[in-house]
Amino acid sequence: MTGVPISWYLILSAVLFSLGVAGFLFRRNIITVFMCIELMLNGVNLSFITFSYHLKHVNGQIYSFFVMVVAAAEAAVGLAIILTVYKSRGTLNIDDVSSMKN
Amino acid sequence: MDAILFLIFAVIAVVCGINVVVQSHPISSAISLIGVMGSLAVLYLLLGAEFLAAAQVIVYAGAIMVLFVFVIMLLNAGGETGRGRSFLAQLLGAPVLIAFLGLMAFFVQRLFPGTEMVQFGAFHGGTAQAVGRALFTQFLLPFEVISVLILIAVLGAIVLARKEFDR
Numbered sequence: 366m367t368g369v370p371i372s373w374y375l376i377l378s379a380v381l382f383s384l385g386v387a388g389f390l391f392r393r394n395i396i397t398v399f400m401c402i403e404l405m406l407n408g409v410n411l412s413f414i415t416f417s418y419h420l421k422h423v424n425g426q427i428y429s430f431f432v433m434v435v436a437a438a439e440a441a442v443g444l445a446i447i448l449t450v451y452k453s454r455g456t457l458n459i460d461d462v463s464s465m466k467n
Numbered sequence: 468m469d470a471i472l473f474l475i476f477a478v479i480a481v482v483c484g485i486n487v488v489v490q491s492h493p494i495s496s497a498i499s500l501i502g503v504m505g506s507l508a509v510l511y512l513l514l515g516a517e518f519l520a521a522a523q524v525i526v527y528a529g530a531i532m533v534l535f536v537f538v539i540m541l542l543n544a545g546g547e548t549g550r551g552r553s554f555l556a557q558l559l560g561a562p563v564l565i566a567f568l569g570l571m572a573f574f575v576q577r578l579f580p581g582t583e584m585v586q587f588g589a590f591h592g593g594t595a596q597a598v599g600r601a602l603f604t605q606f607l608l609p610f611e612v613i614s615v616l617i618l619i620a621v622l623g624a625i626v627l628a629r630k631e632f633d634r
Contacts, residue, residue, distance in 0.1 A: 370585070371584070372576050379572065379575070390560075397496050400493070407503060407504060410507070414593075415514060419579075419583065421590055421592065422592065423593065424605075426519050427601050427602060429516075436527070437530065440534055440535070441624040442620050442627065444534055444535070446627055448628055
């Protein structure tokens, strides 16, 4: 019974992270940008758990658990901010929400 | 068997991940993201992280994505219209991404040259017992700090979402 090389898991994690970065940079809808951040966090989590397997130690899974908690907190606050922005400006396009730029 | 399972769910994760980025409507992206998270839960199981596989399904696919779908439905978010990307970004985006990935894969292969195989059942350190023991002994202080963080996030979400009703 053969397994999978550990590098495949790490490459999959890199692929998911890069997809998240690409979506973060290319998408204009603020909710989709937020979902791409979650995709990046998931890629990092897979990497943590792979290293936990590699080192045969549980610490990597604890870090991954903390990342999940932070992601949940971030989702709650971020979606509240999106709600407030939509109520005050009536748009979800991040190009229209640029008052801090000038 | 492990390799087959890995390949199936890795392909599902990558296809759903691409779908998250290319779909124009946010609700399609959200559904695809749930697919990514579900298949990642299976990969966590293959890596011996049982507790985190369950937490991934419950917290990510269950709680966070329901919140996302809820907000998308509430705001009645439509698809993206104008792309508004510069020509240079459209031209260079995909090649730069593929070059970055190729470089990453090369270095990962150099670091772990295929000697260690991931086999289901070879590592039992991810049970709820082991995770709980580490969480409440070695990581007790970070655990308490992060519970304060959750409390602050809840308060912040309430304050931010309340402001619209007071106006």
